[in-house]
């Protein structure tokens with residue numbers, strides 16, 4: 059069994075920032091990351107609204123923050139947190155292959171894209187469906203594509219694809235897909251990654267961890283940071299801000 063003062067689920071901007079604060083306060087810290095560090099921003103080429111580093115790429119920003127966290131002494135393991143259980147001394151954190159214990163736990167597992175409905179998938183037929191224009195846009199150079207969705211992220215995808223594709227259609231999530239579109243890009247919102255927390259902390263009706271600016275949850279010793287919590291503005295600066303607050307409150311809780 060591996061014991062830590064603080065375990066953080068997710069190594070996106072919120073989780074990595076929390077790790078920096080906790081490790082600088084002398085705590086032993088483990089980040090558990092299901093995929094690769096950086097989270098949602100990893101595929102973005104030019105980040106907006108990040109003070110002090112205009113147009114930095116998601117990869118470069120992630121590299122810098124992770125290097126800072128690990129050079130200070132935070133650890134990272136690439137495993138998905140599957141369950142968290144309260145025990146006498148703190149928390150038991152389970153992954154598929156391992157078990158860890160900690161005295162304070164920080165949820166920073168972010169969100170994933172909302173998937174296209176079964177009906178629209180049928181309409182898409184054999185045409186490719188992508189959830190990331192930056193990742194896959196180049197495959198459709200000079201072709202006609204469609205972006206499903208009308209929010210900020212759809213706007214972001216349309217702007218990017220217009221520089222590559224011959225035509226970019228934009229439709230709602232229940233419109234028919236234009237027959238001549240050769241690929242479908244989906245940007246219809248995001249869903250919180252909290253299945254592993256059901257019955258452990260209070261979630262709202264959409265599955266976000268209920269909290270406010272203090273980043274505390276319904277369970278003492280469990281804190282939450284970033285896009286996965288109930289909040290108005292889901293951005294990098296607010297994720298980093300939450301990470302600092304969650305870790306500071308975890309440090310205070312640990313005494």
Ligand SMILES: Cc1cc2nc3c(=O)[nH]c(=O)nc-3n(C[C@H](O)[C@H](O)[C@H](O)COP(=O)(O)OP(=O)(O)OC[C@H]3O[C@@H](n4cnc5c(N)ncnc54)[C@H](O)[C@@H]3O)c2cc1C
Nearest residue numbers: 068070071072092097098106139168169284285292293294
């Ligand atoms: C296309 C796009 C462009 C954007 N551009 C900007 C921008 O220019 N400026 C800006 O400020 N914001 C931007 N955003 C928003 C910004 O990316 C998010 O607000 C921010 O990344 C949230 O960080 P986070 O750490 O809370 O969550 P995430 O980035 O979602 O990271 C969560 C991490 O947790 C991991 N994880 C999930 N479940 C588990 C589990 N059970 N166990 C272990 N690990 C787990 C995930 O793999 C992920 O790495 C953009 C978002 C998108 C999608």
